[in-house]
Amino acid sequence: MERLIEILEEIQPEIDYTTCTDLIDGHYLDSLSIISLVAELEEEFDITIPTVDIVPDNFNSAENLWTLITRLQEES
Amino acid sequence: MFAINSYFSLGYLLLFLPVSVGLYAILPQKLRRWVLLSSSCLFFWAISGKLIAYLVFSVFSIHHIGVWLSSIQQGCDRLLETAPKEERKAIKAQYLKQQRGVVAFGVIIHIGILLVLKYTPFFAENINTLFGALHIPVTFEIPSFVLPIGISFYTLQAVSYIFDVYRRKIQADRNLIRLALYMSFFPQIMEGPICRYSDTAEQLWEAPRIRYENFMFGSQRILFGMMKKMVVADRLNLLIKTVFSDYPNYDGFVIAVSAVCYTIQLYMDFSGTMDIVIGTGQIFGIKMPENFERPFFSKSISEFWKRWHITLGTWFKDYIFYPLSMSKPLKKLTSHARKRLGNHFGPLISGAIALFCVWICNGLWHGAGWNYIFFGLYHFTWILLGNIADPLFIWITKKLHINRNNFFYRCMQMIRTSILVCIGELFFRANGLRAGLTMFQKIFTDFSLQTVYDRSIFTFGIDRYDCLIVLVALSIVFIISVLQEHHIQVRKQISKQNMVVRFAAYYALILLIVVFGAYGKGYIPVDPIYAGF
Structure with missing residues (x-):
């Protein structure tokens, strides 16, 4: 989780990722930031994020992202 | 007088919608979905006549493609249940290839129809120009097609359905009537919102009972949308039409003002229509996705x-x-x-x-x-x-x-x-790219405030009285937008007030539309802009 927060801060600083729950709905992350994020997450956590999982629910908070990462790690 | 050609026509507001809502309210649940479907077909027919065949074809084809995809997926799942682990990847790849073929087939049909109907004249024109420039003595006849209403919107809905079934986000729907309702629901067919199957299909099939709160909130939103369209968008139309069609005769300042007015008009027209669409949906108890979220507060x-x-x-x-x-x-x-x-x-x-x-x-x-x-x-x-x-x-x-x-x-x-x-x-x-570039250039090379000094700016389509009315209406929209931006639900707040305040607010809005709406002699109501796309 700590590494995830670090990655998020590298991509878009100025956001408190421990409390923010509307990263997509609140327009904090745009689609280009998401490509950066997906590329970084796939490399860092050795996962493949399918297009169908790129939905606001999965990306709205660091916690939801962490849930997605752990799920994909278990599936692979 | 009672023609049904847009959501703002008298035929729609005073006859079609009340009759549809009335029938929906009095009939039992199982018949309500038929009211919605027959109203939707009637609405489409009233505007596009026989071109409804395109919509019917779309419904049948996505139904068939969905079932086809589903049967491939089921076949794959059955094989995977018993297949050894090392063969699973190959089985998945084989079935994925089949599914992709079906998806490509479905998308080519739908996008192909849209391309042929909407873009053939544009491509033919450009090929003729290119051949002319290259001195090739071949000229294509430029065809012209009549487009069924809302084709750009329902085509995207059809494609999203095919993709969502392919991605297993939704189950293929074997119920043709539910699919037909999803594709044709009359409040959204002309200008969207572009709904996903998971947004509205089940709600439309359920056809919930009309509730007092939904009816009141939906009606208020329809009135607010009418205010945006009739008081602001239609009032600005004459100035915009005048300047954009005759831009060489206007200086840079007038062109800049017209560009701002057009942006306001487009927003008021489209978001006003969305208020009517989503408000109508709310009356029926159908929640549709929002299309606007106060865009001019964007950073x-x-x-x-x-x-x-x-x-x-x-x-x-x-x-x-x-x-x-x-x-x-x-x-x-x-x-x-x-x-x-x-x-x-x-x-x-x-x-x-x-x-x-x-x-x-x-x-x-x-x-x-x-x-x-x-x-x-x-x-x-x-x-x-x-x-x-x-x-x-x-x-x-x-x-x-x-x-x-x-x-x-x-x-x-x-x-x-x-x-x-x-x-x-x-x-x-602008009427073409060249006109747009010239107009943009004029803002810098021909900028003059002469029309402000001699007050002639008020003679190009809107006078001082019009400006004042537009400013008052825009102020109301702005205040409501600021409140919404702070998560204050305006209609809920009004509903909590006592009866006098509540009805004063409703009547003020109705009065604003009736007295200050730009209709009748001397005004040209703007055609529903997004319906043309």
Whole structure:
């Protein structure tokens, strides 16, 4: 989780990722930031994020992202 | 007098909608869905007549394609249950290939019909021009087709359904009536919102009972939409028509004012229509996705497009941008570029390629013309530049100790975004790309305040009285927008007041439309702008 927060801060600083729950709905992350994020997450956590999982629910908070990462790690 | 040709026509507001709502209210639940379906067919028929055949074909084809995809998926699942682990990958790949073939078939049919009907004249014209320039003695006859109403909207709904079944986000629907309702629901068929199957299909099939609260809130929203359209959009129409069709005779200031007025008109017309659409849905108890989220409070062009025509933006994002940027070749490119250019600029290359495709499609979706393609590329450029320059801006503001969350800094960002949007809309509305470029040039080379000094600016279509009314209406919209931005639900707040205050607010709104609506002699109501796309 700590590494995830670090990655998020590298991509878009100025956001408190421990409390923010509307990263997509609140327009904090745009689609280009998401490509950066997906590329970084796939490399860092050795996962493949399918297009169908790129939905606001999965990306709205660091916690939801962490849930997605752990799920994909278990599936692979 | 009672023709049904738009959501603002008397025939629709005083006859069609009340009769549909009345029948829906008195009939039992099982018959309500038939009221919705027959009203939808009647509405489509009233506007496009026999062209309803295109919609019927679309419904049948997505029904068939969905069932086809589902049977392939079931076949795959059955095999996977018993297959040894080492064979599973090959089985999945084989069935995926089959599914992709079916999806491609479905998408080619739907997008193909749209391309032929909407874009053949544009392509034929350009090929003729190209052949002329190359001195090739071949000329194609330029065909012209009559488009069924809402084809650009329901085609995207059909394609989203096919993709969602393929991605297993939804189950294929074997119920043809439910699919027909999803595709044809009359409040949204003309101008969207572009709904996903999971947004509305089940609700429409359920056809819930009309509730008092929904009826009141829905009616209020319809009135608010009428106010935006009839008091503001229609009132500004004469000035916009006059200046845009005769721009060589106007100076840069008048052109700039017209561009701002057109941006306001487009927003008031489209968001006003959405208020009517979503309000009508609410009366029936159907919750539709929002299409606007106060776009002029955006701090960047990228944010603007997350707040303006939201359902179109998310459609492009889900079905073009992410599939492209997450495709194998672009992912490979991203991983190479990240090693050389770092984590910010590396993914930007594949993002830019996908974004470019999205904006070409976005421009062309709005219309077959070079000015629409330019409009798309204009927004693509600003979004890309914004992303490239973002780290630099963060660095500069840090060095200058400027708080980026400061109110004035945010206001400056909003004003900058609004100016960029107005310039884009100038090209969007201009009669061709050349006219747009000339008009834009005139703002700088022929700028003069003479029309303000001699007051002649009030003779081009709107006088001082019109300006005052528009400003009052815009102030109301602005105050409501600020409240909504602070998560205050205006209609809920009004409903909590006592009866006198409540009805005073409702009557004030009705009075505003009746007294200050731009209808009758001397006014040209603006055609539903987005219905033309």
